[in-house]
Amino acid sequence: NAGVMQNPRHLVRRRGQEARLRCSPMKGHSHVYWYRQLPEEGLKFMVYLQKENIIDESGMPKERFSAEFPKEGPSILRIQQVVRGDSAAYFCASSPYRGGNNQPQHFGDGTRLSIL
Amino acid sequence: AQTVTQSQPEMSVQEAETVTLSCTYDTSESDYYLFWYKQPPSRQMILVIRQEAYKQQNATENRFSVNFQKAAKSFSLKISDSQLGDAAMYFCAYRGALFGNEKLTFGTGTRLTIIP
Numbered sequence: 001n002a003g004v005m006q007n008p009r010h011l012v013r014r015r016g017q018e019a020r021l022r023c024s025p026m027k028g029h030s031h032v033y034w035y036r037q038l039p040e041e042g043l044k045f046m047v048y049l050q051k052e053n054i055i056d057e058s059g060m061p062k063e064r065f066s067a068e069f070p071k072e073g074p075s076i077l078r079i080q081q082v083v084r085g086d087s088a089a090y091f092c093a094s095s096p097y098r099g100g101n102n103q104p105q106h107f108g109d110g111t112r113l114s115i116l
Numbered sequence: 117a118q119t120v121t122q123s124q125p126e127m128s129v130q131e132a133e134t135v136t137l138s139c140t141y142d143t144s145e146s147d148y149y150l151f152w153y154k155q156p157p158s159r160q161m162i163l164v165i166r167q168e169a170y171k172q173q174n175a176t177e178n179r180f181s182v183n184f185q186k187a188a189k190s191f192s193l194k195i196s197d198s199q200l201g202d203a204a205m206y207f208c209a210y211r212g213a214l215f216g217n218e219k220l221t222f223g224t225g226t227r228l229t230i231i232p
Contacts (some may be wrong), residue, residue, distance in 0.1 A: 107161035
């Protein structure tokens with residue numbers, strides 16, 4: 001039973017380029033969360049999505065960042081015109097359904113984004 | 117907004133001994149969930165243990181147990197018979213039980229070193 005799959009594991013971009021991070025949730029999970037971990041810090045919530053819906057984007061920067069979770073395919077976190085400060089590890093987590101709060105979020109291995 | 121505080125940036129323990137990691141949180145909600153996650157050098161986020169706030173009994177998972185003090189808003193993790201494989205960053209996390217508050221709020225982490 002495959003867990004949460006994130007790719008790529010490492011992504012290097014130059015300033016001004018676009019970064020696309022992908023997340024495939026666990027089988028049977030329809031809810032996806034994205035978190036960012038800056039060096040030597042804890043994880044910070046970014047966005048919570050259900051299939052074709054953004055439920056909570058209170059942690060997303062107002063500019064350059066967007067996320068989607070289409071009906072088919074993985075969830076995508078997109079960062080446009082990257083800057084050095086975007087360098088971080090980006091984690092995706094999934095859960096089976098909303099309201100099932102006794103179900104823990106299962107995390108992927110993260111994507112480490114490095115900006116040159 | 118909820119906050120989670122881990123006041124011990126680093127801890128060390130002799131192999132086979134017991135160590136306790138502290139965590140406090142702040143919330144106005146009466147029902148919520150608390151978690152401890154482990155992050156080894158591989159950067160995976162591994163769920164160690166979870167506690168439902170409505171349960172008075174402290175959760176245990178093999179060598180891991182918690183001391184949950186709801187009135188004091190304290191949620192410490194005790195690791196018994198410490199092993200070398202326990203060396204990692206440990207993050208305490210909070211999640212509300214209501215719709216619209218499904219995101220995890222993390223503390224800043226405690227780096228645990230095991231001394232052989």
